[in-house]
Amino acid sequence: MREADTYDYAVIRVVPRVEREEFVNVGVILSCERARFLKARIEVDPTRLLALDPSIDLELVGRHLAAIAAVCEGGEAAAPIGLLPPRARFHWLTAKRSAILQTSPVHMGRCAGDLDATLEHLMTRMVRVLPPAVPV
Template identity: 60%
Template structure:
């Protein structure tokens, strides 16, 4: 029987007008400590984003989204947060904030394939249903 790992995930959102609390999902962050796995992925449907928030400058928020991915990877040039243990990085990235780039509350699941979670969650939570 395959080993089941408990994981946490949060959906990355763009909130163009924070006071309205409307958002569009653009990525996911996944933490699976028992498999030493922390990953984030961003996937923006530009046409959908423009239809949702034509005033939002995607180029202006892209560095913040890229920073999430870099922090998850622990890249040396991603700043001091990227040097923290993986679980601390996940908690930092998923902390509640009032900004254009936010994350959902964290959710918990179990999987035997942590590496397959990114694709699964992008399909389920970010991509436009087919």
């Protein structure tokens, strides 16, 4: 039996008006040091963001979210941060900041299987709006 991997994750939040501290979860960053895995999955619901701030610049938000994904991928395109090891990039991405894009506190989990599937599971639980429950 394969040994479980320990991973860390943080939820990506868009905070349209920082002073109000309201946010919409738009993605998850998942890091597994042992597997040298660092990936972000992002899904933006413009309707939810516009509900918090009708004047939000969705194009600007999209560019900033694309930068998070680029830093996770690493390499020259995300330099100089993209040249750091995956774990250092994760810590840089999840550092506390007061800006339109923030992350939740870092949480830990264990996974004995596919880290991509784990990331998908976290997206379903933390980001996607679930359909309303059907009364019985």
